[in-house]
Amino acid sequence: xxxxxxxxxxxxxxxxxxxxxxxxxxxxxxxxxxxxxxxxxxxxxxxxxxxxxxxxxxxxxxxxxxxxxxxxxxxxxxxxxxxxxxxxxxxxxxxxxxxxxxxxxxxxxxxxxxxxxxxxxxxxxxxxxxxxxxxxxxxxxxxxxxxxxxxxxxxxxxxxxxxxxxxxxxxxxxxxxxxxxxxxxxxxxxxxxxxxxxxxxxxxxxxxxxxxxxxxxxxxxxxxxxxxxxxxxxxxxxxxxxxxxxxxxxxxxxxxxxxxxxxxxxxxxxxxxxxxxxxxxxx
DNA sequence: AGGCAGGCTTTTA
DNA sequence: TAAAAGCCTGCC
Numbered sequence: 585x586x587x588x589x590x591x592x593x594x595x596x597x598x599x600x601x602x603x604x605x606x607x608x609x610x611x612x613x614x615x616x617x618x619x620x621x622x623x624x625x626x627x628x629x630x631x632x633x634x635x636x637x638x639x640x641x642x643x644x645x646x647x648x649x650x651x652x653x654x655x656x657x658x659x660x661x662x663x664x665x666x667x668x669x670x671x672x673x674x675x676x677x678x679x680x681x682x683x684x685x686x687x688x689x690x691x692x693x694x695x696x697x698x699x700x701x702x703x704x705x706x707x708x709x710x711x712x713x714x715x716x717x718x719x720x721x722x723x724x725x726x727x728x729x730x731x732x733x734x735x736x737x738x739x740x741x742x743x744x745x746x747x748x749x750x751x752x753x754x755x756x757x758x759x760x761x762x763x764x765x766x767x768x769x770x771x772x773x774x775x776x777x778x779x780x781x782x783x784x785x786x787x788x789x790x791x792x793x794x795x796x797x798x799x800x801x802x803x804x805x806x807x808x809x810x811x812x813x814x815x816x817x818x819x820x821x822x823x824x825x826x827x828x829x830x831x832x833x834x835x836x837x838x839x840x841x842x843x844x845x846x847x848x849x850x851x852x853x854x855x856x857x858x859x860x861x862x863x864x865x866x867x
Numbered sequence: 868a869g870g871c872a873g874g875c876t877t878t879t880a
Numbered sequence: 881t882a883a884a885a886g887c888c889t890g891c892c
Binding site for chain 2: 702
Binding site for chain 3: 707754755793852
């Protein structure tokens with residue numbers, strides 16, 4: 585089907601934003617998007633037009649929500665005060681098109697436990713290995729195989745050796761414990777959406793391997809709490825360098841997480857570019 | 868009590 | 881070899 589999107593929407597920026605680890609950019613610039621047990625091919629076809637491999641019914645029941653198309657991101661950007669927050673203003677302008685996907689709470693729980701102390705390529709690899717190890721085998725609409733994100737039961741049933749083979753390192757125990765908690769009914773990740781943000785975070789942090797940063801990521805990307813504000817190494821640097829007097833969280837509630845994403849992507853992209861330049865000079 | 872150092876698996880650049 | 885979308889433990 586063909587879809588018109590007039591609000592901010594940029595597949596490349598979403599793919600690079602560090603919230604989804606099962607998107608694959610194909611040679612022609614289109615994307616193969618894995619989400620839970622589903623697969624979608626999506627391609628830009630002009631200024632605001634996109635072609636999607638799904639039909640209207642699946643789009644309405646799954647993908648419209650997944651891409652958070654009911655939210656007006658242009659309006660969220662418009663709330664930035666350029667006089668008081670020039671850095672944020674620039675970041676949002678540069679990274680316009682990022683959206684906060686509505687991904688599965690369980691999937692984000694495991695994904696962000698895996699993410700700790702690792703870079704994005706390594707996260708992708710482990711998530712993919714875990715899916716291959718325990719996710720249901722499927723075939724997409726082009727006849728290409730893929731693995732669904734595994735259920736909690738499937739992950740909980742994995743042996744320590746199998747988890748180790750997913751290159752999880754010391755996170756094996758964390759992943760297994762979280763899966764066991766969900767499989768055993770002690771934790772229902774979806775029900776966390778019913779709790780106030782702070783309480784959801786506190787509940788998540790009862791799991792070993794889930795600290796404040798991972799809990800914030802799960803809240804933002806898995807529970808769609810747009811006010812969650814993950815403080816990773818990059819954001820800490822930004823706050824030190826750009827906001828020595830303190831970052832105005834109150835001014836930007838309840839969308840702090842969206843602004844965090846603009847700043848994170850902008851700063852990381854800028855530093856990466858610097859690295860490339862100095863590398864080129866060295867060569 | 869709350870802040871800090873050190874360790875942890877593995878990959879990436 | 882250092883750093884990577886960190887967390888846990890032990891120490892003070």
